Amino acid sequence: MKIIKQLWWFFFLEKKAYLIGILSLCLVSVLNLFPAFIMGQLIDQIASGKLTDSQLFLGIGGLVLSAFAMYGLRYVWRMNILATSYQLGKIMRARLFEHFMHLSPSFFQQHRTGDLMAHATNDINALTRLAGGGVMSFVDATVTALVTLITMSLSISWQMTLVAILPLPFMTLTTNFLGRQTHENFKASQAAFSELNNKVQEAVSGIKVTKSFGYQEQETAAFQAVNQAAFLQNIKTMRYDALFNPAVLFFIGLSYLLTLLVGSRFISQGLVSLGQLVTFMTYLDLLVWPLMAIGFLVNMSQRGDVSYNRIQSLLTISSEVVETDQPLPAPSNGQIVYEISEFAYDNLSVLQDIAFCIEQGQTIGLVGPTGSGKTSLLKLLMREYDVTTGQILLNQENIKNYKLADLRQLMGYVPQDQFLFATSVAENIRFGNPDLSLEQVEQAARAVHVYEDIQDMPDRFDTMVGEKGISLSGGQKQRLAMARAMILNPDILLLDDSLSAVDAKTEHAILETIKQERLGKTTIITAHRLSAIVHADLILVLEDGKIVERGRHQDLLDEKGWYYDTYMMQQLESEKSDRD
Ligand SMILES: Nc1ncnc2c1ncn2[C@@H]1O[C@H](COP(=O)(O)OP(=O)(O)OP(=O)(O)O)[C@@H](O)[C@H]1O
Incomplete structure (x- = not known):
């Protein structure tokens, strides 16, 4: 993940917020296992006819308590990770703006206003999403997946866990392929968006000339052509984007199927209880999100990468007019x-x-x-x-x-x-x-x-x-x-x-x-x-x-x-x- 390395300066700058956020996320991931565990316990006690009122109240009390704790912790990580990510948008926008202010006029002759606006909006938004939603998905998915898998194999059955994760490598291959395609198409989508921005900017600034020549229809047709091209490109990108979730869900469905087949055999052989199978299936439910997040993350980091490179290439352009190392201050008027x-x-x-x-x-x-x-x-x-x-x-x-x-x-x-x-x-x-x-x-x-x-x-x-x-x-x-x-x-x-x-x-x-x-x-x-x-x-x-x-x-x-x-x-x- 090159983009994470590239954005490391920001994560380091906001390390306190990220650490608090990540810690809260980890706690939520662990607490998430708690309801499934209690439900399994209760089912087994119901099945064996040994459930007492105090055990039931204790179980329900535990569920309510963990729900409140998760509610609070989710607020904490949202405020610390998602809210902090806006800071990245602010910093990058300020850098870009300041840079624009120092560039010589020739730069603005070589770059179109619409392109520059696209960098300051779309590209920076893609980065903000990566630093917020992206980081959150990465940490949450990794911790949830690890904690869930370890708990599944240690507390229920490592054999069943192995069977359940069997489809995962195939899923990774598929999402990688789709990710690459999305990356390429996203680049084209961003370029189409820039083109659209340029067209709108030019059309609006030149509206008086267009009207004076009675050229509205041709100008509208020209705009429609650019609009249509951007639309078609977005649809193309969407085609790959839209394949992500169904592909992930397909492999997860496969996982359920295999678990049910093996789980029912294990119950009949007395290796696991019904309550344990219910708990296992609920844990499997918890794995859905991390698995979907892989695709989501690949996609988001590819977009972030494209956007970061576009912004960086602008930031590295230097003004053709530069000051000497030790410029003389305050010249006075004269010859x-x-x-x-x-x-x-x-x-x-x-x-x-x-x-x-x-x-x-x-x-x-x-x-x-x-x-x-x-x-x-x-x-x-x-x-x-x-x-x-x-x-x-x-x-x-x-x-x-x-x-x-x-x-x-x-x-x-x-x-x-x-x-x-x-x-x-x-x-x-x-x-x-x-x-x-x-x-x-x-x-x-x-x-x-x-x-x-x-x-x-x-x-x-x-x-x-x-x-x-x-x-x-x-x-x-x-x-x-x-x-x-x-x-x-x-x-x-x-x-x-x-x-x-x-x-x-x-x-x-x-x-x-x-x-x-x-x-x-x-x-x-x-x-x-x-x-x-x-x-x-x-x-x-x-x-x-x-x-x-x-x-x-x-x-x-x-x-x-x-x-x-x-x-x-x-x-x-x-x-x-x-x-x-
Ligand atoms: N930024 C630029 N990049 C490239 N060529 C330029 C640029 N600005 C001006 N020129 C060219 O330089 C030449 C001189 O332009 P300049 O604007 O200095 O002339 P001018 O005498 O002020 O003209 P006018 O009286 O029409 O304002 C022209 O041929 C023009 O096309």
């Missing part, structure tokens, strides 16, 4: 220098020969055609990815040498596709620091010109947004995400095309406020609308991962290159829309 020879995602080279310097307090504009590498430049500064060849310096120190959390704390990032949490407007804005006051939240909302919009919402700052809340316009979402970053007043603010859904006039007003409020602080803005960066101290034009133009607004206009053409075109468009 930022990009010296990148090359940066590639996997094998796709997206930035080459990038060299520029940002002085503290400057505003930098990054522009260029879509896919030219603007966002990648910001992600490298936040160390979502590391530069392939070259370096980025902050205060003359490679950013790789700083403590990751401290480095990121210095920055506020407003991404292109903002995410709002399913909570109130106020909680979303103060996400980075829940202790901030409502006044500060309101001030941040004013700074990004979303305050009036919030005043019009049903519960103002308490209005629920995100998945559970009201629908917001793209521009409102962008400004809330911006308020979330602005409220922390970060030393380095990264705006990644984050005002694209806001009208040009509001955008201008917001940028003016940022300019006034962020004196001495660095701001990097990527934009498609050039009006967002005309005031920047340095503008870089990127094309195919290279800087093709650089300078201030007027310098770039004079160059009459991509910047000039784009600016002129956007000016014409804006004049035209003003006229319209």
Whole structure:
């Protein structure tokens, strides 16, 4: 049982609870023999006509007492073994969650959300069942089987016991075969469940797009196909699973039959009494559970094994972005220098020969055609990815040498596709620091010109947004995400095309406020609308991962290159829309 060895750390951690639980289980197993023994005694005394009232009351009293003792002990082992097993679920979930939080974004690009959810639910449940029900079955079955077999052979007849256990080896062979089949199919069932999770997750997140294309029927059909595949796989697994109990019951029935045949001969030969045969058959009854538990256990440990390996393989994936052995704490804002020879995602080279310097307090504009590498430049500064060849310096120190959390704390990032949490407007804005006051939240909302919009919402700052809340316009979402970053007043603010859904006039007003409020602080803005960066101290034009133009607004206009053409075109468009 490899899985028991793998989970040994947990059993050791919870050794006290497991020891108490196992001890109680053992006592219940022994006490379980008591009723059968008393019944045998009473039957023999009835058969011989010697049963007295006091013997009857003593017998009944003993039965009642053992019943109460077993009741109490069962409670103890349930609380100590089953309840403790939930602790394993809690620990594994926490490990997995913490691990997810530390992994780099590339991990989440390579793994689908549905799969990750399946690991955090199904796989962890399989482990919890093993550490609870599995351990209980193992101990209970072993102790009950041993105590019962020893009592059967010593107190009644070892010959009859031998006959009764004759079918057991065949049963073990059968359950082993079924166990292997279940194991293989369970792996496929878990994979099918992950696929189903992925489909549901994708369908729910993309529901608006699906509806806008009138694609519901095709999407429903696609879901039904995945659902059907998961169903068929589960049925296949169930087929082997369902064969377990009947197979065990068949061999147990065989055991009864053989015992009856031999037992009746032994009675006629005077080797055992009728009472002893009744006791023996009742003991045999007690063996049913341990025998069934073997199959149950094989099955459960196979499932636990699959699940544990799936979780472990996730836990061993390490983040591509790592800290040095002795990272420098708390970097302060200062000069930022990009010296990148090359940066590639996997094998796709997206930035080459990038060299520029940002002085503290400057505003930098990054522009260029879509896919030219603007966002990648910001992600490298936040160390979502590391530069392939070259370096980025902050205060003359490679950013790789700083403590990751401290480095990121210095920055506020407003991404292109903002995410709002399913909570109130106020909680979303103060996400980075829940202790901030409502006044500060309101001030941040004013700074990004979303305050009036919030005043019009049903519960103002308490209005629920995100998945559970009201629908917001793209521009409102962008400004809330911006308020979330602005409220922390970060030393380095990264705006990644984050005002694209806001009208040009509001955008201008917001940028003016940022300019006034962020004196001495660095701001990097990527934009498609050039009006967002005309005031920047340095503008870089990127094309195919290279800087093709650089300078201030007027310098770039004079160059009459991509910047000039784009600016002129956007000016014409804006004049035209003003006229319209
Ligand atoms: N995580 C990723 N893995 C692989 N390739 C990526 C990844 N992110 C971006 N790319 C690729 O890198 C190139 C640069 O992307 P990037 O997002 O930096 O461009 P951008 O200039 O910000 O584009 P846009 O203006 O459309 O936002 C693109 O070809 C893009 O497909």
